[in-house]
Amino acid sequence: MDYHSPANFAEASALAASATGITRFLAGGTDVLVQLRSELVTPDTLIDVKKIEGVSDIIRNADGSWTIGVAATGAEMSEHPELGGDWPGVVEAMDLIGSTQVQGRATLTGNLCNGSPAADSVPAMVAAGVTVTVTGPDGDREVAVEDIPTGPGKTSLAKGELVSAVNIPARGDNGGDAYLRFIPRTEMDIAVVGVGVNLRLDGDTVTEARVSLGAVAPTVLLVEDCAKAIVGSTLGDAALDALAAAAFAACNPIDDKRGTIAFRTEVAGVLAKRAAKIAYARAKGEQA
Amino acid sequence: MALDDRKSEFSFVGTRPNRPDGLDKVTGRAKFGADISAPGMLHGAILRSPHAHARIVKIDTSKAEAHKDVKAVVTRADFADVPFKPGLEGEFWNVLENVMAGEKALYDGHAVAAIAATSALAARDALKLIEVEYEVLPHVTDVDKAMASDAPVIREGAADYSVPAGMHPNVVRYHESGHGDVEAGFAEADLVIEDSFVTEATHQGYIEPHACLGMLGNDGKGELWCTTQGHWIAQKTCAALLGIETSQLRVTASEIGGGFGGKTTVFIEPVALALSRKANRPVKLVMTRSEVFRATGPTSSASMDIKIGMKKDGTISAAQGVFRLQGGAFPGAPGDMTAMCAFAPYNLTNVKQIGYDVMANRPKQAAYRAPGAPMGAFAVESVIDELCKKLDLDPVDVRLKNAAHEGTKASYGPRYERIGLVETLEAAKAHPHYSAPLKPGQGRGISCGFWFNHGGETSVSLSLSEDGSAQLMVGTPDIGGSRASMALMAAEVLGIPYENIRVTIADTATLGYNDVSHGSRVTYASGLATIKAANHAVEKLCERAAASWGIPTDAVKWENGCAVPSGPNAGDFDPRPLADITTHMGSTGGPISGHFEATPEGAGVSFGTHIVDAEVDPETGKTAITRYTVIQDAGKAIHPTYVEGQYQGGAAQGIGWALNEEYIYGEDGRLQNSIFLDYRIPVASDLPMIDTVIVEVPNPGHPFGVRGVGETGIVPPLAAIANAVSHAAGVRMRQLPMSPPRILAALKDNG
């Protein structure tokens, strides 16, 4: 196994482009090293991105948007004084990952690029409208988070491409987001269903919404019918029922050791309602 | 056994000093199974079957043997020729077959070959060089399907004499017991409920994986270090499997990171020794978690039919149960234990129970706290709960009405001596938990539970040092704070401080035979042995004092750590403290020690009653346990904190078993969830604070009244939680675990 720790993304990209066999980038390593130890994936080339300058930074830009470095950890996000005020849903989704130890290593980028349909931060990022900057042999491009995963363990990143930054939009006024997941226990488990909701209000009325579902299809879904169900409403019972029905309809899960199709589908609707209520309360400036 | 030294007033017993092994454990100094190495040591790795059932056509180890880092490869041919016998009579053969497959791989994860190499990584990589040709056979993992006429036969001739003619060869033992006339009893009942229940296999879930270091020379002399609940059984079994003399193998037990019954047999130990004999170097073997799940432990899975008749006043007029237990590809599923324990809490006129021991393509079941009893209690106590509900009776009152007491003829045969079930039920009724209001969406469940407890072969030795301190050697690995309890009991007899007694778990060369730390026997049997050994030393101390005073020995008694004249007529001498006598022991007759070797027979049976509140989210089926109270008879709590720890541990493991833990097999017969991510034991935040009440109804068979407490605590939880969840959800749950998908499905079926 070859281990590299390039000094910049261009170098990282070049190393990945010329590598043969299985290549993995090493951010927190909480997926890569676990898969290595359990002999699921033994990479031929390991490219550590943590030595690149600025990769742990969490920056609020002049326009209110955020740039999160690819090695910024869950713990750093939770401890940031302002990020959670703008995007509580994204921060709490990341914070659900693993234990204190895992939080000290795990990153948004790793969670996204590992390609798990059950990744917790991904529905929250999709709902928030997050994009990532992808650096490749031909330079940089900006890609919506929902366009990165293509199936379990698969991404749309081409050979030689890697994520070089995570871009969260400006929060703006009267907005709120939330993420909820279902696990049979209270922590240290993998999402059986995950739901991210992000919305904006004008008075009591929802004017914009993005709803995303995790663990109910081969990739995290952005469900427009869910958004349609609540836009224009004040999140009354009828709108919530329509939201649940749209979530139900969008699910395409599998039966496995972690949950049945019937269960996942049903609970997706339940969680969509609950997450929407939290996001709504947050948009109104209430504590939730 | 004569008990002339019964005691009820105590100075040390009943106090709560820190455990002697505590500092080592919190500082990381304690040596567990994997914390050892030896000069020239090799690392072992085991190749395991990916198939649930397959004939092993050929194993080609030549490529692995040719690898420069590989020093030995073993297969079944490297073990002794242990004869095959039916049922549990052939247990050595069963263990051998489990430790290393013979003609067939019998379950996913079954060991087929092993390697010793210069590093753990090299050993693991070299496994890929072993070529095994399998002929895959049809498999069965479900207990009911394994009994069906079309089930694949796991092994012909495995059934013993007890199995009625005409049963499938996978049924290997049969048990039937009871008394009275159940049909007549059902006819007398005002309400009869008949229902069926299913439980999945669960793993003991100890945090420390199996680990050992084995050394065996070609002269047949060996050393073994391992994490185990019983090093004498490891010694005896390894010697048999390797064809060496028992006494030539010295076995030392490491500190143990949990066992719960799962470390009462051997898995990797004979393999390490076989590799060592071949390589002529020490070999260390440490299991991965996945190996632990696939190839050790679990409990049986069960399928059960219960029929109980009750009168309007709550009297049980008849009870009957059929218990089918699947115990993996070997005889040993405790269908008999399940049957015998199921109705044991009740004083019944008419009772009948049948147990089946059934083989399937799964790992060999191992004991797990009160093996077999929790499943039976789940089924029986669920039906009793349903009867109470339908007849509008209080579940504690009904249990009190039917409770077994001294003199009751137990459902499994004998008459009870003094027992404490009624006292636990009365304590439950009086407990504030039982009358606390419930919130909407919550339900409360009650269950009783029984376990036999065990005595077992026991040897203990105690020696006094010149300075008046004492060394106590016991042979039962400390799985629950027993060193503290032993020191307290020795302190009580000797009259010296707890801190002045050092308790060691001696190796097999240092003491006589000791049974495994199982059957809740340690504080009972090793405790009794400790008291007897200390008394033995006290007799000698009194002799020395008598000699120094020039009076007969029987004119001296032992009081508060001193020899004193037994009365005014004996003479007027100053008390001689223990240290005063031991200082001179070299010149007054030599070393003073005491010992005990016997099989104590008076382990008192034990009962408990649990109260549980559960809250069910009706939209997701998720359960939260909101309050839990364990009430159990300890006879006499030597160290109350560790008794409470056993109660809480039983409840915690029961919560896991009831709600989320299960072995999940795919269509291919492979275990789907062999890691802690997917095998869902409770995490700390899943558990409420578990309250405990220690009831003390002294066991007449122990000098201080001790009853074992380690196992009974896991008997009631499954039922108590199922009853709580069924009330909270408004639908009877008949299958464990009650995972959210199952509860949500039950709610939907219920409309």
Ligand SMILES: Cc1cc2nc3c(=O)[nH]c(=O)nc-3n(C[C@H](O)[C@H](O)[C@H](O)COP(=O)(O)OP(=O)(O)OC[C@H]3O[C@@H](n4cnc5c(N)ncnc54)[C@H](O)[C@@H]3O)c2cc1C
């Ligand atoms: C005990 C434990 C509990 C966990 N619990 C959860 C949980 O609750 N929810 C959850 O969603 N996950 C969980 N995980 C999984 C894991 O922690 C997360 O997916 C985490 O976010 C991964 O981040 P990382 O930085 O450690 O990624 P790494 O392991 O470093 O990388 C993961 C993947 O991302 C790729 N990658 C990393 N950086 C880049 C880059 N810059 N560009 C392109 N590809 C890149 C790697 O090649 C690899 O394929 C858990 C893991 C453990 C060990």
